[in-house]
Amino acid sequence: MKEGTSFFMVSALIPVVESFGIADDIRKRTSGAASPQLIFAGYELLDQDPFWVPTTEEELEDLGEKADRSNIAKGYVDAVRERKGLSVDRKIVEFAEKQRTLKR
Structure with a gap:
């Protein structure tokens, strides 16, 4: 106050x-x-690398190939790229019916 x-x-x-x-x-x-x-x-400076991907056997075992844990630096880079209209490395499903099996 x-x-x-x-x-x-x-x-x-x-x-x-x-x-x-x-x-x-x-x-x-x-x-x-x-x-x-x-x-x-x-x-x-952030101490994270926005372009880091797991490469060693131990990292792949712990994190998987995608390394789904949140990376703050990557989030910031993606947000800025999206805001400026640049391409962002995201996979968006365009046609969901093509990617699933329809059983009747």
Whole structure:
């Protein structure tokens, strides 16, 4: 709480990718009572490789060929590529009836 006022001041660091739309969301949820001020605080490297795939026998045994665990760096890269209209490596089923067996 700020001294001498009834205002609360919240300071937090969030990734820029996560901040898109947060100002509108805060205003909607508070009915316009809160107004965020977003300031760039700097860069920080992620310690994950967005293009990593399991290669050793141990990694393949633990994670499988797809490595389905969430990779934050890959998620950010895919989100930016999608937002800019670039291709994203996702398999989308176009015609589901071609990929299943129909029994009658």
